[in-house]
Amino acid sequence: MSKIRTQLMLCGGTGCSATSPAVREVFEKELERQGLSEEVQIVETGCNGFCTLGPVMLVQPEGIFYQKIKPKDVPEIVEEHLLKGRPVEKLFYVEPASEETIPTMNEIPFFSHQMLRVMRNKGLIDPEVIDDYIARDGYFGAAKALQEMTPGQIIEEMKISGLRGRGGAGFPTGLKWEFASKSPGDIKYVLCNADEGDPGAFMDRSILEADPHAVLEGMIIAARAINSHKGYIYARTEYPLAIRRLTIAIQQAREYGLLGEDILGTGFDFDIEIYEGAGAFVCGEETALMRSIEGKRGMPRPRPPFPAQKGLWEKPTILNNVETLANVPQIILNGGEWYSGVGTETSKGTKVFALSGDVNNIGLVEVPMGISLRTIVFDIGGGIPNKKEFKAVQLGGPSGGCVPEQHLDIPVDYEEIAKVGAIMGSGGMIVMDENTCMVDMARFFMDFIQDESCGKCTPCREGTRRLLEILNRICEGKGKPGDIEDLEELSSVIKESALCGLGQTGPNPVLSTLRYFRDEYEAHIYEKRCPAKRCVALLKFEIDPDLCSKCGACFRHCPAEAITWKKKDVAVIQKDKCIKCMTCFEKCKFGAIF
């Protein structure tokens, strides 16, 4: 029997991996020195989700959670905690709002509001060891699907589960599989979309890094459902760790007879290959992705025909997102009913979000559908840092829209989110505080979209570029009456006439900011004023003497020595020296600079 009594689950996800190897090294040395090597095992896990606090470590089985571990802290942990049983309090998590110290992971709000299904293994298994996965019921779903279920039953179970595609469009997964299973043909393909091109999104990467076998298992079940024998995972080249772990996982699955010929002795053959994508955002679009695997330029083509009829190499194909597939094994294992027990009428199960922007707890969270956005931002996310006001949260990245304060109580639900002009999207969630200029924000996304437009169809190629130009002009103080109307008109053209999803959703950030923050646009255009004080060209770089507290913070930080200030005097900016770097704006706590 193993002598191991304690496991140190050290996060080795991309966010923590900058320092965690160093930490691990010291741990190994210290454990050796203290003679604990036999009893205490270090496990390098996939992303834990709490990236702001990295590197993080969970001590099992007690559930003690350490954050921001530095190599120099390690001897203390080993000595005090592991040897003497006295957890090191200074490395505990401190709740920002209440300043309360919380020792165990389950008590931390960041974790307690979450519901882990897709990420149930995160931080608990070594993703490079298939036995770890199997020990947590891994491949039981695949075994059940292959040995006990007909393809029809698999599809039925998927339909009951109510699982919808997590890649953005939210198409019911069971239905998609049903279409492909009914398409005639001997050769069919199962594809996994791991292109994840949304700026700020890293859900799929983390899943692949933390639990690659879950995705493989999902693909095996999908293959069985449509009778496919070949699968591809289309992964971004920029995800080397994910690709490495997938490669290892595929290798191990083959060795265990879970991939390849005659899987689990059922006579069913299926194998998976990784295709490294060149990284254009549009390659995440399904038809472009398939063309790219075919070795051609990743350019979308019109549908119909749909991939379920004619996909990769003109054969019936299903394409699913990483998160979608990672949900599948448990649905099969526990049943569709179990899965649909969580969520709202039309949105079942859980959803993973990548929480980022102006929020205290940046990281990956998995929440049950139906939870309110407010809970995510304020309870899990810990609210807005620096005592600033919340302004809006952007859902769905560049294809999505923003949700302002007044709608923050809506539940996470495909339809409810769409009603307020945003989309569930793939899970990007960017929180913005009062200092965010919404015109500038729209411009940022439009810049991304026009740059990523493949250029095939006119409305998207010309239109998104034109939207960007107009937004640029507005932000530069060159906005003119009629610009808002042009933005609206062109947005509607692009939305309704573009060929693929990129163009069809591209104007969303413009439309949703216009919907909730039209006054900001108007201030820019008519008053040449940026209310959030972000648009440099619209700032005067003057100090309001009434608001100035005469603290001199601006004076001290100005890199150009352009500010004159004496104790108890109002500061003054010398415009001829000012380089418009915005430092003083950030340093002034009183909003006196305009």
Place this chain on the structure above:
Amino acid sequence: METIALIIDNKKISCPPGTSILEAAQQNGIKIPTLCYHPDLKPFGACRLCLVEDENTGRLMASCVTPVAPNMSIRTDSPDIKRHRRNIVRLMMAEHPESCIVCNKGNRCQLRAIAAQLGIGETKLYSMPNYKPLEQANEFIVRDLSKCILCGKCIRADHELVVVGAIDYNHRGFISRPATVHEQPLEKSNCIFCGTCVSLCPTGALSPKTEYYVGTPERESRSVCGFCGVGCSVTMGVVGDQIAEVSPSHVRTSVNGSTLCVRGHFPHEFLKAERLTQPLLRKDGEPAPASWEESLEIVSTRILDIRKQYGPQSVAFIGSSECNNEEAYLFQKIARVLVETNNVDNPRAAYTQAVLRRIDEKTNGRCRKNPLARLENGDAVFILNADPGEMNTVASFYLKRGSRKGVSLVMANPVRTELTAFSSAFLEIRPQSEFELIKGIGALLYEEQATENGCASPEMQQRSLFSDTDLDKVCQAAGVNMDSLKQAANVLRGKKVSVVTGDEIMLAENGAETVNALLELMAMTQSLGKEDTGFYVLAKACNETGAYDMGLLPDALPGRQLLSDDSARKHWEDTWKVRLSPDQGLSAVRMIEEAEKGNLKALYILRENPFEILPDPDRVRKALENLDFMVVQDIFPGELTEMADVVLPGAAFFEKGGSFTNMEGRIQVFEPVVSPPGEARQDWEILGHLTAKLGHSEPYDSVEKIKQEIARVIPMYSEDGRTYGDWIR
């Protein structure tokens, strides 16, 4: 057949499944604007101008890429549709440079036309020109990609129609453009300057390089390209009486569809070359301008005099495979009927015609029609010592498209060519080893057949050509290894095989045997005389087949009938009401020899240059100097016209009416596009006048009349019979 019923603009329509909404609308006279759609290209859905709305769902869709579905109720011009279309065009225009006035596309610009249709004068958007440098270093194509609207037609033409792969999209989004690899200039890419992209480009982004004009030609007429045996349909744009540009005529039934090759598309050199514009008579040893009357009078009296003095064998006629059918027919008729000699030949195509004759003999004329389309849609093609890309470029497009669609190409050639890369098997053979090679491949396929059928069937035993072949010897002779020979046979195994070859196979001593062997191979694979196969002989000149059909040969009468065949001769004697000598006339080579010896006194050369086609130019010159009388009817001045006693200026193919019979056996009729320069005349007209002077009673006063005679007297060309090929206008 299954049909789908739907409504478009309140009109009930039914059409076959798979039809796009756009096509369904077009077939019913409903117009939808398009920019990226082209019937020869795969639907693409890029410009989004063809948007329509389904009233049932409110969905907008690009009609060119959306198939009809039952119960659709389509509106092609709802307010939303119109608004979107206008905006799309506004966006294009606002990105466009303001150079319409000096743009080569002129009034043919489709962007301008559509903007006008939609009533867009000003875009009301600030202009955002997308400047790209002008590229015009090459001889043929000007690329001004600032004007590109990214319809992708050029790229798709390059990939789908001519299968070259010289251009593709570069970058992404707004700055994306069609470009060569590494954005090299065209001449540094593998571009073949076929100009297909140019003729499909809707804007002035791609235009032919021309020195004569800018803008829209005054008028356009159709003709048939006379630069090779494919016989592409062309539309010629005319400014004044100058051909300003050539483009494919986009007739769907044409050989070439939307493609052309560099020779036909950009005949700058040809158009620029100095022309003969006036009859010339040698006076005091120097050629001097003369009237038509005087010149033709001299030609007829001198020829008749010489015949009287030395007999009909002293007069000879060298015609050309570039003559159209009417000229060729009339020319040989002058020789046979009015001068009573069989001394008539068209030497340039001698080898090609020899191959055709062999095929004809062996198949009893069952293999005369070989539509190129079969190369694209068949099973397998065996290319033997031929370079279609060089010789008949547009035919090579068929082969390349076929290869992309899964037609297996097997190629045996002494050198690699462009098609090598498209071949499933390539054999680099020794020159003149074709016969051995076919025997090898035949033997490998034969063995199979024989064993499959238990033992050789009587039919098989007959095919003894392949039955006992020493494969090692074959490999040695052809210079190929056994594996590649087997591989080639494997590719062909079990497939219907078409053959493509050229006149080079006749260079070998056993050339005729090679043709036989090819026919055997086709017969053995059950490919001979079938609907989906063909035996293609490349044709360098535009009317090699026609010249043969018209009897422009010393030993063959019109309709591919042998002079030595008594009943055939009888038929023509009755038709023409003359007596025909059964003796074969002089071939061109023999004519020169007889001239050397002083036996040949008079020579009439029509559109041919003996210096180019016979080996020893010095010898030819001496022989020609030995003649008493030489007439040259041509379009360009040169050494030959310098030597002639009479020079008759004729017309280029686009300056006259007539018909060509292309390498497929397709007869194509054309009208003159412009008049010949100066006093030059259409060649049939010159020959027609001459027949009158030589004593023919019926005047040949229109090309139509000659055509009718051909149709009447040559069974292959008879309009009622239609056994051979329809005359295509």
